[in-house]
Amino acid sequence: MDLRINFNRLKEDILALSQFGRDPKEGISRPSFSKADFEARDWLKIRIKDAGLTLRQDGAGNIFGRLEGEGKTIMAGSHIDTVINGGIFDGSVGVLSALECLRRIKEEGLRLAKPLEVASFTDEEGNLVGDFLGSRAFVGLLERENLEKGMTKFGTPLLDILKGTEFTIDSILNAHRHSPEIEAFLELHIEQGTVLETENKTIGIVDCIAGKQYRWCYFLGEAGHAGTTPFELRHDAFLGLADFALKSTQHVATHHYGSKLTIGKVSVSPGAFTIIPARVDFSLDFRSTSKETLDNLEKYILELGEDIASTRGLKFNSLLMDKTDPVTPSSRINAIMKEECQKLGFSSMKLSSGAGHDAQIMASVAEMGMIFIPCVDGISHSPKEMIDWDDLEKGANLLLNVLIRLANLNYS
């Protein structure tokens, strides 16, 4: 027997989901717990029920569809929330491919050794209060204080956002108490990079998810009149950042090839044409597949900030906001993935993930594996996000066959 997903149905699901949260500006803006997200959730719940799966929602708003079986659960999924002005594939392809796999298994009447679940995790994109709220809640990796004091990316306290929902800090913190035991977690995702495209491969088998640090930093100088303060008396906080940005980027590009460093958010105060910047606050995001590199980069960043501050008469500060170590997927699952690719005739390669995923959180409680499919020009988190639909069909068929292998079903 040669089970395949119903590709047209999967494509229709992706296009249907993409109608929720269309931004009048461009792309999709569907942060978790927004109106558009709740509409998308209602749609997803109906699709899960229509598939004949058992619908479940936990206290963090994670949504599951279950096919019963014995023992620990084999789970596959991702997220349906998006960044602001994001694309239609990031996250969605993982949830809806998993749904399609379970739907096909159900409608074919295959007998399962182990239970299977599709999962859609809340706020993978971290619009509310740091990345992976849902998967962290699922595995019990959240702290009450962070939630109670948490501010969303839109400047609203998390508590205020929750008031309009059926969820509370307590329900989120307690979600993991009701989580089933998970044996394996699989996530299909767009690569968000250009490796598969460049290497002309259809399937990426992830061999490492990069670790990262998020830091919120500032340089503090002194305001002054732009027309009268000579250069030698200036303490221009913005020039401190300019120096820092160029040096740190060059350092990573030169000494840690493959690692990344990004300054994405910048606020200059007081922020007037004629006033020398007194202060600049900025985000720092650096990532690597090597824990040693991350540790070295932390040290380097802090020293560079102090050096520049001391040279330019500024003060430097850097606050750690979030930190994850690199995560390695299960070698057993990756071996199965490779075998199934060969059986199916799909070209595949190992590659690392620079982006974070719910899968890395799930790795703390289960064997984990990730399937990447190419995305055009590596673009994601953008309205321009695009895939070759054929690649998705192949990725979803791989997911289906790996799920069946893991659920230990003999169906030959």
Added chain:
Amino acid sequence: MDLRINFNRLKEDILALSQFGRDPKEGISRPSFSKADFEARDWLKIRIKDAGLTLRQDGAGNIFGRLEGEGKTIMAGSHIDTVINGGIFDGSVGVLSALECLRRIKEEGLRLAKPLEVASFTDEEGNLVGDFLGSRAFVGLLERENLEKGMTKFGTPLLDILKGTEFTIDSILNAHRHSPEIEAFLELHIEQGTVLETENKTIGIVDCIAGKQYRWCYFLGEAGHAGTTPFELRHDAFLGLADFALKSTQHVATHHYGSKLTIGKVSVSPGAFTIIPARVDFSLDFRSTSKETLDNLEKYILELGEDIASTRGLKFNSLLMDKTDPVTPSSRINAIMKEECQKLGFSSMKLSSGAGHDAQIMASVAEMGMIFIPCVDGISHSPKEMIDWDDLEKGANLLLNVLIRLANLNYS
């Protein structure tokens, strides 16, 4: 006869005016046409009337106090509006010293050859719609379109601000029709720099007011995922600005010593931790006492922007927002100032002004002269703005004696 100002009265006036617009955060926030400004205006009008001067207000909200005489007017003044979180001396010392001078002349009953006026100009700081609204209105240098489309620094259309006042676009544009003919304009101001302090001189006789360009520029790149986009595929708009900021600053400091360049306002889009900046908009302010240098800098800036854009795969754009040429005060007035300093026993020196002043606008219709007094550490546009009061007393006495010389009165 040896006429001197009443210093205690002047100091009391400055401290009284400083009570309007105290910012709960810090310093003085008294932009023109704010509630605090209207309260300060009412207070100033009473002080002018109490001094026995003829009060006049024009259609731009400029306030004048006049001592009658024959022929063209000798005027002295400055402004009472402030930047947000500014100090108590910038502008105020010029208006209130001029008031004190006319008050002393009036109370001594000196017979004048020419009319004298104290002037307080609206919105010198450009909070409403570009610098020098009041003095530009006085000399007829405003364009209707700029006012009608004008947005204030607070993001409100100028038209909305005017609705709450007795002023209109028409009254501002017509103000100059009622302006008296001006023979000479004098402005006493804090230096806003450290030259006098460094050289240990009490009086600065301004020999040039720097010209400037204000530009609003951007680099346009491409957004991308901070974790997955390799450096060689990035088009990071913020790194373009970092490069531009360091190179342009170094160029001015190295090749045009004494000229200034400042990037004071920066906006990074989309502005998220994990997204490579697609666009950065920024202000550019460069100034010089040499028109040739300004022309060279304009050319350099535009070439540098294009070079960086081309190297980094970005697009560069630069829009001219405002431009003034360097202005040279009257050599006749400066010679009189120097003579009066010698008579009064005040140390003095020539120096240029990096900041712009109403005086440079008045220079388009009259002989002009500026008196600088030191300010502590060169700090202005800041709650830390401070002076040595003795310096102010000397500066105001110089103003008094120069006014009398210019009004052609024999009082020996």
